[in-house]
Amino acid sequence: MNLEVQRFKADFFKALAHPLRIRILELLAEGDKNVNELQTLIGSEGSAVSQQLAILRNKSIVHGTKEGNKVTYTLRDPMILELLKVAKQIFNNHLIDTISMFDRIKDEE
Known part of the structure; x- marks a missing residue:
């Protein structure tokens, strides 16, 4: 695979x-x-949210549109939603495997 793609x-x-x-x-998946x-939704300081948005914006994951004195953010690519769903499914599969392992250990005791 191309090194540039791997770096990306x-x-x-x-x-x-x-x-x-x-x-x-996840919140932007619900709407801009x-x-x-x-x-307000996160319950975090504005500076923390702004800092994280800057990172997402710099990697072109979100896009900000200035409206007066506010910037409204949106996901740049709706495929991000699919990626988050796949990550959640992988987590669930891992959790199921872990629970199964604990059940086997418990049965052996």
């Missing part, structure tokens, strides 16, 4: 590698929101 993927996943950024993406709306 690594940088892309690094940009997703923070719980607050994932939460922001400005920083104040995101801050």
Whole structure:
């Protein structure tokens, strides 16, 4: 595989590698929101939300549109939603495997 594509993927996943950024993406999946709306929904300081949005914006994961003195954010690519769904399914599969392993250990005791 092309090294540039591998670097893009690594940088892309690094940009997703923070719980607050994932939460922001989940909220934007429900519809466009400005920083104040995101801050209220998350219950976090505006500076923290703005900082995470800047990282997502720099990696072209979200897009901001200025409306007066507010910036409204949207997902740049709806496939992000699919990626988050797949990640959740992988987590669920891992959880099921872990529970099954604990059940086998319990049965052996």
